[in-house]
Amino acid sequence: MSVTAAQGFTAAGIAAGIKENGNPDLALVVNNGPRRAAAGVFTSNRVKAAPVLWSEQVLKSGQVSAVVLNSGGANACTGPKGFQDTHATAEKAAEVLGVGAGEVAVCSTGLIGVLLPMDKLLPGVETAAGRLSGHGGEKAAIAIKTTDTVHKTSVVTKDGWTVGGMAKGAGMLAPGLATMLVVLTTDADLDPDVLDRALRDATRVTFDRVDSDGCMSTNDTVLLLASGASGTTPGYEEFAEAVRAVCDDLGRQLIRDAEGASKDIKVEVVNAATEDDAVEVGRSIARNNLLKCALHGEDPNWGRVLSAIGTTKAAFEPDELNVAINGVWVCKNGGVGEDRDRVDMRYREVHIVADLAAGDESATIWTNDLTADYVHENSAYSS
Amino acid sequence: MSVTAAQGFTAAGIAAGIKENGNPDLALVVNNGPRRAAAGVFTSNRVKAAPVLWSEQVLKSGQVSAVVLNSGGANACTGPKGFQDTHATAEKAAEVLGVGAGEVAVCSTGLIGVLLPMDKLLPGVETAAGRLSGHGGEKAAIAIKTTDTVHKTSVVTKDGWTVGGMAKGAGMLAPGLATMLVVLTTDADLDPDVLDRALRDATRVTFDRVDSDGCMSTNDTVLLLASGASGTTPGYEEFAEAVRAVCDDLGRQLIRDAEGASKDIKVEVVNAATEDDAVEVGRSIARNNLLKCALHGEDPNWGRVLSAIGTTKAAFEPDELNVAINGVWVCKNGGVGEDRDRVDMRYREVHIVADLAAGDESATIWTNDLTADYVHENSAYSS
Numbered sequence: 078m079s080v081t082a083a084q085g086f087t088a089a090g091i092a093a094g095i096k097e098n099g100n101p102d103l104a105l106v107v108n109n110g111p112r113r114a115a116a117g118v119f120t121s122n123r124v125k126a127a128p129v130l131w132s133e134q135v136l137k138s139g140q141v142s143a144v145v146l147n148s149g150g151a152n153a154c155t156g157p158k159g160f161q162d163t164h165a166t167a168e169k170a171a172e173v174l175g176v177g178a179g180e181v182a183v184c185s186t187g188l189i190g191v192l193l194p195m196d197k198l199l200p201g202v203e204t205a206a207g208r209l210s211g212h213g214g215e216k217a218a219i220a221i222k223t224t225d226t227v228h229k230t231s232v233v234t235k236d237g238w239t240v241g242g243m244a245k246g247a248g249m250l251a252p253g254l255a256t257m258l259v260v261l262t263t264d265a266d267l268d269p270d271v272l273d274r275a276l277r278d279a280t281r282v283t284f285d286r287v288d289s290d291g292c293m294s295t296n297d298t299v300l301l302l303a304s305g306a307s308g309t310t311p312g313y314e315e316f317a318e319a320v321r322a323v324c325d326d327l328g329r330q331l332i333r334d335a336e337g338a339s340k341d342i343k344v345e346v347v348n349a350a351t352e353d354d355a356v357e358v359g360r361s362i363a364r365n366n367l368l369k370c371a372l373h374g375e376d377p378n379w380g381r382v383l384s385a386i387g388t389t390k391a392a393f394e395p396d397e398l399n400v401a402i403n404g405v406w407v408c409k410n411g412g413v414g415e416d417r418d419r420v421d422m423r424y425r426e427v428h429i430v431a432d433l434a435a436g437d438e439s440a441t442i443w444t445n446d447l448t449a450d451y452v453h454e455n456s457a458y459s460s
Numbered sequence: 461m462s463v464t465a466a467q468g469f470t471a472a473g474i475a476a477g478i479k480e481n482g483n484p485d486l487a488l489v490v491n492n493g494p495r496r497a498a499a500g501v502f503t504s505n506r507v508k509a510a511p512v513l514w515s516e517q518v519l520k521s522g523q524v525s526a527v528v529l530n531s532g533g534a535n536a537c538t539g540p541k542g543f544q545d546t547h548a549t550a551e552k553a554a555e556v557l558g559v560g561a562g563e564v565a566v567c568s569t570g571l572i573g574v575l576l577p578m579d580k581l582l583p584g585v586e587t588a589a590g591r592l593s594g595h596g597g598e599k600a601a602i603a604i605k606t607t608d609t610v611h612k613t614s615v616v617t618k619d620g621w622t623v624g625g626m627a628k629g630a631g632m633l634a635p636g637l638a639t640m641l642v643v644l645t646t647d648a649d650l651d652p653d654v655l656d657r658a659l660r661d662a663t664r665v666t667f668d669r670v671d672s673d674g675c676m677s678t679n680d681t682v683l684l685l686a687s688g689a690s691g692t693t694p695g696y697e698e699f700a701e702a703v704r705a706v707c708d709d710l711g712r713q714l715i716r717d718a719e720g721a722s723k724d725i726k727v728e729v730v731n732a733a734t735e736d737d738a739v740e741v742g743r744s745i746a747r748n749n750l751l752k753c754a755l756h757g758e759d760p761n762w763g764r765v766l767s768a769i770g771t772t773k774a775a776f777e778p779d780e781l782n783v784a785i786n787g788v789w790v791c792k793n794g795g796v797g798e799d800r801d802r803v804d805m806r807y808r809e810v811h812i813v814a815d816l817a818a819g820d821e822s823a824t825i826w827t828n829d830l831t832a833d834y835v836h837e838n839s840a841y842s843s
Binding site: 122123124125151153154155156159188189190191293294295366367370371373374376378379380381383384386387388389393395396398408410411412413447448449451452453454455456 | 504505506507508534536537538539542571572573574676677678749750753754756757759761762763764766767769770771772776778779781791793794795796830831832834835836837838839
């Protein structure tokens with residue numbers, strides 16, 4: 078499954094010694110063709126890691142033959158030496174695979190501000206190349222984990238063609254891309270511009286609306302590679318829908334595995350004047366630390382939802398706002414609504430509906446609660 | 461001291477029974493003149509509590525004779541009945557004090573979405589009026605506490621005139637005003653427009669730059685009342701400086717008392733192209749949950765500072781950024797700087813300097829770390 082579910086792809090995941098604990102830390106994904114079309118979406122953080130700067134250049138050609146991914150180090154804020162290391166990684170993969178370095182994308186994840194141990198990483202690329210397999214997708218997905226407790230894969234199979242993929246990420250999930258690395262593959266026969274459109278259409282309503290803790294990474298990367306090995310060219314809508322389904326599934330897996338979270342919170346904003354308004358309001362709710370604490374305590378605190386909405390520029394009248402929590406309209410017309418004691422908060426999933434009563438547009442943002450475990454995990458991550 | 465440090469003011473603080481635990485919950489501050497000039501600054505949250513809507517109207521005249529403040533209930537999201545209750549509170553104070561209701565400001569703090577027990581509050585106003593005293597400032601400051609562990613007061617005395625004040629607030633501290641109620645008094649003889657200018661000049665660089673958890677309240681109010689009782693009219697700069705000093709001191713007290721915090725974090729952004737850039741960058745750093753967790757763990761994680769800066773629109777080049785934590789330049793030119801092991805993180809105060817290398821402007825934002833105690837306190841606040 079994973080990145081090797083689609084025909085034309087091989088992958089490997091190994092322990093190269095980048096992580097001091099000996100866990101798997103290097104993945105290689107190879108597109109064996111016949112085509113090597115590709116598209117990519119990257120972090121909108123202006124502080125970009127070396128592999129992001131490199132891969133952005135690679136993707137400009139619309140051609141990717143292989144992707145090298147490592148955990149155990151983000152290679153971010155590492156200056157010219159960091160960029161040289163990314164370049165050397167691509168060169169090494171190109172050499173052992175017999176392709177051009179300009180067709181090798183690189184992704185890194187882990188601590189910021191630390192140089193990668195190239196004496197481990199470069200031999201690792203060679204080892205991984207020797208273990209490439211049509212069943213290597215799971216191992217590749219495992220090798221890119223950092224604080225993830227599970228590896229994440231997803232596959233959608235259609236009439237003769239497939240879209241599959243893997244993701245890593247568990248916290249620092251935020252807009253403009255959750256903090257994560259994602260590689261999607263398909264054996265559909267499509268041009269880079271179609272892949273690019275389908276990928277952007279999908280990420281805009283999936284990964285971009287996963288906002289676990291409002292923190293945007295320096296390394297976020299989502300790649301979509303197409304081998305054409307199925308010989309099938311699906312229609313745009315059908316293909317885009319499959320890509321969206323895989324992205325949606327992987328995004329939900331990221332939320333479920335968010336660091337220290339005890340609740341998955343679906344914030345649905347309805348009857349907004351514009352989709353932008355709906356997204357702005359959804360994010361303001363999703364990022365409200367006081368609300369996230371309240372939901373952790375299983376307290377359906379709609380006042381904090383209204384406080385959050387009030388900080389936005391969206392079109393609404395305060396005395397027309399309605400809020401439902403798990404199906405109970407606890408706030409009506411900006412004031413007290415149905416009995417809050419009727420809200421059942423025992424389950425992991427919490428569903429908030431914010432009705433702006435200002436139009437017909439809507440958007441859904443996924444987030445997590447704020448917990449003592451989140452604090453503990455992120456107090457001790459480095460040093 | 462507090463609001464009765466300046467001549468011409470009396471105050472009282474009592475337990476009216478609004479809080480079920482019997483703690484003090486009602487304060488009254490009266491300006492006995494000869495002048496009743498006043499200015500106010502209110503929350504920029506679009507969801508405003510009834511007392512904010514009322515007091516905004518009162519302040520339009522530039523005249524305030526008395527302020528009624530209650531803890532134990534915010535009277536926010538309470539609809540027309542909530543507004544009627546605020547109006548009735550002002551009417552009651554006006555009646556017992558022999559002034560016009562249109563000169564009585566009202567401030568409330570506590571839970572959102574709950575009507576105030578008017579059968580307790582209105583008799584409480586009468587009781588408080590009977591206990592007004594020129595030494596009542598401390599009791600008034602105590603009566604407005606919610607989750608505050610200490611009451612907050614500050615006084616600056618100049619040549620023949622004084623500015624004093626009280627504040628409540630401990631969390632939900634954010635921009636456009638920290639969540640708080642503040643009443644400042646002075647016996648300087650000044651017009652409302654001068655008070656307004658001095659108050660806005662002061663709050664812009666003090667309370668507006670206190671950002672404990674990024675959450676903006678529905679009830680924030682800062683009032684400045686002038687009695688003219690000193691018979692002295694100070695020059696603008698001298699007066700504005702005194703108001704700023706009192707606001708700065710009270711703001712620092714709010715940060716020191718923030719819910720569950722273990723660190724007070726001073727984020728100083730220097731060499732920005734504009735002051736707006738400096739403030740935007742400061743807020744992005746102050747609101748980064750991952751960084752706030754790291755600092756709680758005494759981890760000088762400069763990578764998270766850079767990640768936060770990268771999410772802003774401020775003018776800077778990623779490879780020209782410098783970051784100092786407690787005096788050690790741990791990040792230079794966007795990469796690794798001085799040894800992070802040299803950073804001493806043992807003390808409560810943490811000082812971050814972010815150098816954008818893009819101009820001459822600067823700004824300082826104060827925030828707190830994110831702790832398990834914060835989560836606990838805010839998981840259990842209501843219900």
